[in-house]
Amino acid sequence: MFKKILIANRGEIACRVAATARRLGIQTVAVYSDADHDAQHVQACDEAVHIGGSAPRDSYLQWERILAAAKQTGAQAVHPGYGFLSENEAFAQACADAGVVFIGPPPGAIQAMGLKAESKRLMEAAGVPLVPGYHGADQDPTLLKREAERIGYPVLIKASAGGGGKGMRAVYSAEEFDAALASCKREAINSFGDDAVLIERYVQKPRHIEIQVFGDTQGDCVYLFERDCSVQRRHQKVLEEAPAPGMTPERRAQMGEAAVAAAKAVGYVGAGTVEFIAEQDGRFYFMEMNTRLQVEHPVTEAITGQDLVEWQLRVASGEPLPLRQSELRMQGHAIEARICAENPDAGFLPATGSLDVARWPEHVAFQRGHVRIDAGVREGDAISPFYDSMIAKLIVWGEDRAQALSRLDAALRDTHIVGLQTNVAFLRRCAATASFAKADLDTGLIERERAALFDQPGLPLRISAAAVVAHTLAVEGAAQSTDPWSARDGWRLFGSATRRFDLETGGAHHEVLLSRHHRGGMTLTVEGEAMDFAVQSADIETHELFLGEGRIRVKTYAQCERVAVFTADGSAVLTEVDLIAHAGDGPAEGGRLTAPMPGKLVAFLAQAGDTVTKGQPLAVMEAMKMEHTISSPRDGKVAELLFAVGDQVGDGAELLKLEA
Structure with a gap:
């Protein structure tokens, strides 16, 4: 077993890895950016090394600095967490070349599964069922549009090199295709450094079911059952649960064995997730493989009683898998809710600010606890625009799904966050919808339940x-x-x-x-x-x-x-209101086109002199790794553009002059 590891990530996953390593007697090294100099993950580790500026490209994506920090501190291994460099085969290879263990799969497996198009070809050769689509290397826009017409609308455009819903758009007609393709490519190049995309038939009312797999260096591989991650917004997961409702033992075995076969085909080592799109009748198609630990891994831990981070550390140090397939058991039901800094009623617009209050429900830590909180922040911390909007993960476990749902509602009720907008109330409404309560699950659940989820009246x-x-x-x-x-x-x-x-x-x-x-x-x-x-x-x-x-x-x-x-x-x-203190306040200026959050301006969709109408898209900003379109607040004429594409702009900054 390792004596010291470096955690090449931030937030709750870095805190989680540090806690497991401490329990195993392993020392930990944190890396941090300017924005994270006093972050919780820095305090959770034994040592910490500064690696650069606040933006990920200036710090957490600088793998040369991370390897230098590993060498400087004597770390024998690097845990990449999820996101950032966790699925970067060049980083995994650089670790191997430097004599540092990469706690994850070998570079070849990352490369084979990291490019969605290549992984589709591999799975097709292995006989795994695929959704009809185009996975070719030719990225000519005219060809891509022709392929979309061959597949038949609606189609899904997906960044070939990424995941997490970034660089992904559903397109319902040829008229929408060009704009959606351009947006996907911009998000893909910004998030993954590669703007290649693939196109697939958009399966109607699909379920998103994924299988947790684990391989060791001895060539063994097991699956730790499934998770249903169908409840999504903007192709990003909102609620995840295990086991998948309605899953039969026979179908579980079929999907688990297919996932293991996929992992073995690329010589997989460590934790990975094979993701499937499933029809309502149970038919399933390979979608992609995430060659890392997933955000939603705690629900698998809750039903199996296993610590998957400990499995990662043991396997990376050369030990065999802790359990064989026949020894794995699951018990009860677990649900995870992702608590994010965002405004659901404004299209899930990310929010920034200070966690003036962050009070969590009473909970017991880790295995078989009824309520578990995985958080990388503390009360008083700031949520910046540089990283993902997730604040924490709330995980509940029950003897059955009904008990887990009841505990989820109670835990969300007792989660009190003040200082910025969050999705806590939305999550509670989502879990209470008729669709979720009855396990009528598909990726369109949120849209189907809009009337019960959005613009709800508050307290009387x-x-x-x-x-x-x-x-x-x-x-x-x-x-x-x-x-x-x-x-x-x-x-x-x-x-x-x-x-x-x-x-x-x-x-x-x-x-x-x-x-x-x-x-x-x-x-x-x-x-x-x-x-x-x-x-x-x-x-x-x-x-x-x-x-x-x-x-x-x-x-x-x-x-x-x-x-x-x-x-x-x-x-x-x-x-x-203190009326005396505000006696001199004047009315706010209305009708301006302002940035709704700090971020980078990636496109203007109108030029000076253009006549525009209320609701017309005028600008595109990138914040928290997602693109956001900003529309005109009224009819008018664009008088002047106040920023250049690529500029960083602050919250509330006026982007352009709009005349009546």
Whole structure:
């Protein structure tokens, strides 16, 4: 077994590898960029080496610097995590040439499976069923469009060298093809340094089922059952579960044996995932092989009780697989939810900012725990635009799927993140949809359930306003002196005292009145509705509201004037306005075309002098490794472009001048 390893990654996977290595008595070395100088993965390791600027191309993709750090610290092996260099055969070969063990498959296996088109040809030769498509080397756009017409629309354009939904577009007609191809190629070259694509028939109502495989240096290979990853947005996974609902033992064996055969065909070593597109009738087609550990590997660990990172370390050090196929068992059901910094109601636009509050549900660590949190961030950390938008992974396990679903809902309910937008409420709604609850799964589930998932009303104002009032009273009570003349309780000898709270939410202003009566008791008036009101506060964050006939438990977190409210039924963010402090504020300027997040400008879709209409795409930005199209806020004429293609722009920066 190794004495010291270097972890060539960041975030939760780096923290996870560090924890497993520590348990095995292995020392760890972290590498970090400028943006990650105080990141959790740096603190989790025994040593740390700075490798460059914040952008991945200046740090985590600089494999020469990573190998130099390994040599400098005496690390015997490099764990690549997932993403970045984990599927880069040149890096794997450079490790071998430097005498450092690459904790992953040999370079030849990465190369064979890393290029989707080449892997399709290999699988076709091996007799593995494939989706009809074009996997050729000729990348002439005219030929690609002709091949799409031969296959028949709808088709899927996919970056040949990548994964994770980047460089991928579904195209439903010939008219859409040229723009979709250009966008795919831009994303592919930016993410993988290779703009080659392949084209496949877009299977209708498909399920995405993948098989976890593991090979050792002795030539043995096993499969650790399957995961269903059908719930996706923009071709990126949202919820993953194991085992796949409705999977029969016979079909599981067929898919598992096909996956093992695929791995053995390329001499595979270590952890890998063979991904299949499955029809609703059970027929399945090889899609691709990810030659690394997957983000969703914890659900496999939960049902098998195995630590796949420990398997990686043992196999890379030359040990045989810990278990044979006949010894592997699965128990119960596990579901993983990816918690991301993004706004689902705005097309899953990535969000940046500070994790002012990051409170997780009570959980027990690792194997067979009911709830597990894999996070590479802490409360107070910043989510930057340089890396993926995922904040954490929440994994639940139950004796069966129904129990796992119940635990997932409870765990998401108790996940409180404040400071930036997240998808936590969306995940909870997604898991509660009729389709997911009944395991009616396919990759179109989110689109099919749009009415239940997007633009949902938040907490009723009377509840969120009552919570803000309770928070304010608790803060004042905690700071109150014992001097009765300084008390701020509104006491009157006769009559009542009324206090006004000015609250804003969703761009609307609301006046809330709190009346205290001389005989005791309070009344809260919200939007003209008067209700009996009482509150019991355990501290400034934890309150029990008695509102009319109802009783509600709430949590509140305040940052300056903003108060975030969490209840079992949802959450809200309100601003408690100090009218005097804002007396001089003027109205905001509207109708400007601004950057919705920090990122790189990759294209302008209009030029100075062009007349445009509201909703017309005008610019394309890249942030968090994804492209985002920005549309005109109104009809007008483009007067001036304020940036050049390739420029880095800040959040809220005006991109172009738009005249009426």
